[in-house]
Amino acid sequence: MQIEPAKVKNILTVRNDRFGEFLLNIPAFRALKETFTVASLTAVVSPEAEPLAKITPFIDEAFVRSQKGNPVFSCLALAGFLRGKKFDIAVMLNPSKEFNIIAYLAGIPVRVGYDRKWGFLLTHKIKDEKYLGRKHEVEYNLELVNLIGAHTEDKSLSLRSNPAKAANLTGLSGIKDTDFLIALHPWTSDPIKQWPTERFKELAVRIATEPGIKLVIIGGEKEAAQGRDFFTGLADNIINLAGKTTLPQLAALLKKCRTLVSCDSGPVHLACCVGTPVIALFRSDIPGKSAKRWGPWGSGHTVIEKNALSDISVEEVFAKVRESLGKIPYH
Numbered sequence: 401m402q403i404e405p406a407k408v409k410n411i412l413t414v415r416n417d418r419f420g421e422f423l424l425n426i427p428a429f430r431a432l433k434e435t436f437t438v439a440s441l442t443a444v445v446s447p448e449a450e451p452l453a454k455i456t457p458f459i460d461e462a463f464v465r466s467q468k469g470n471p472v473f474s475c476l477a478l479a480g481f482l483r484g485k486k487f488d489i490a491v492m493l494n495p496s497k498e499f500n501i502i503a504y505l506a507g508i509p510v511r512v513g514y515d516r517k518w519g520f521l522l523t524h525k526i527k528d529e530k531y532l533g534r535k536h537e538v539e540y541n542l543e544l545v546n547l548i549g550a551h552t553e554d555k556s557l558s559l560r561s562n563p564a565k566a567a568n569l570t571g572l573s574g575i576k577d578t579d580f581l582i583a584l585h586p587w588t589s590d591p592i593k594q595w596p597t598e599r600f601k602e603l604a605v606r607i608a609t610e611p612g613i614k615l616v617i618i619g620g621e622k623e624a625a626q627g628r629d630f631f632t633g634l635a636d637n638i639i640n641l642a643g644k645t646t647l648p649q650l651a652a653l654l655k656k657c658r659t660l661v662s663c664d665s666g667p668v669h670l671a672c673c674v675g676t677p678v679i680a681l682f683r684s685d686i687p688g689k690s691a692k693r694w695g696p697w698g699s700g701h702t703v704i705e706k707n708a709l710s711d712i713s714v715e716e717v718f719a720k721v722r723e724s725l726g727k728i729p730y731h
Contacts, residue, residue, distance in 0.1 A: 405436045412503070427542055429458040475505070478506075499513075501521065511524070512525070557669065581614050582657060585668075594663060599717075608637050623643060628642075671696070672696050682694070682704070
């Protein structure tokens with residue numbers, strides 16, 4: 401099927417998993433907008449990612465798929481709604497049987513995705529080999545949109561984030577614009593990617609001994625209780641903000657930080673979006689979960705990767721933190 405970019409008016413993209421995975425599609429969104437220059441881009445995202453989708457360049461509209469009511473009727477209703485929007489292209493950036501069906505029923509003429517989960521409903525498809533971890537997730541996403549001729553030379557991550565959004569939060573937390581901040585994210589959504597929390601606690605104490613530094617603990621609402629249990633009262637210059645920020649606020653806060661230390665997690669990719677260097681801890685024994693696929697994207701980042709996360713010591717992580725501090729005067 402020949403696609404004429406000038407005739408494409410509306411593009412639908414679907415990436416409705418966690419916010420970190422969503423952010424790694426920004427270069428693919430850019431490729432679509434740069435190739436189909438007159439098209440409006442609508443993104444279906446998860447409730448978690450919606451606040452970030454609203455400050456993501458290249459996305460003109462974002463909405464969350466409602467799961468209320470009978471699932472069959474819900475799919476039919478959404479297909480009818482999308483049919484009325486007259487989309488020219490639908491790109492399923494993560495494999496989804498539901499959206500393969502919905503895009504087909506909506507009569508979207510060009511349907512792009514992975515050849516699984518009823519992939520026979522797609523007009524343009526590629527074999528899903530992400531689990532092999534041969535490329536970065538950003539590259540896999542670009543490979544998919546390349547099926548319809550979408551390309552970009554700029555593969556960077558970016559957000560329309562304004563540091564002023566964090567002003568009230570940082571003021572209440574005793575953070576000043578002149579503070580030298582390091583962020584620590586001690587959690588991950590997947591337990592097999594988790595560096596022991598006790599080691600994060602020990603690392604926090606070690607970093608807090610460095611003169612002139614304030615250490616900020618970040619995390620979502622689910623980690624707030626753990627943050628109180630593990631990181632409250634360790635040192636006066638450790639500020640626990642776990643569960644206290646929205647994602648746009650977290651983006652603005654990370655932009656103020658000189659570095660972030662984290663396992664494989666959404667905040668790693670959020671830090672990359674705002675230009676904050678990351679020290680990321682990974683295991684290398686599972687290709688689909690390795691740093692090659694999920695590591696911090698861009699330059700200036702550090703990855704510590706071993707077959708078992710338990711083989712990564714506090715000392716070597718702290719050494720990388722000290723090394724990063726040496727690159728920026730902070731005393």
